Amino acid sequence: MTIGTGIVLFVIGAILAFALNVQVEWADLHMIGYILMGAGVIAFLVGLVLMARRRRTDVITRTEAAPDGSGVSRRSVRAPGEVDDQF
Numbered sequence: 001m002t003i004g005t006g007i008v009l010f011v012i013g014a015i016l017a018f019a020l021n022v023q024v025e026w027a028d029l030h031m032i033g034y035i036l037m038g039a040g041v042i043a044f045l046v047g048l049v050l051m052a053r054r055r056r057t058d059v060i061t062r063t064e065a066a067p068d069g070s071g072v073s074r075r076s077v078r079a080p081g082e083v084d085d086q087f
Helices: 002-019 029-053
Strands: 058-065 071-078
Touching: 002 029
Parallel strands: none
Antiparallel strands: 058 071
C-alpha cells in the first residue's frame, strides 16, 4: 500500500508541477507539486524497505517411518536463520 501511495503522490505532484498552468493567489501550485513529488519518492522508498524487511517463515514437513510400518509426519514452522533442533 505504501508503494502505491508513493506512486500516486508522485503522479499528482508531477501533474501540478508540470502540466497545469493555473495561477491562484492563495497557493503556489508548482511548489505544492514538487513537495508532493518528494513525499511520493519518500513513501515509495519506505514501502520498498518495509517489503524487504518483511519476515518470511519456512515450513518443513518430514515423514518418518514408524516401527509398525506407518508414516508419521511432523511439521515445523520457523523464521529464516533460526536453528531447528526439534528433529
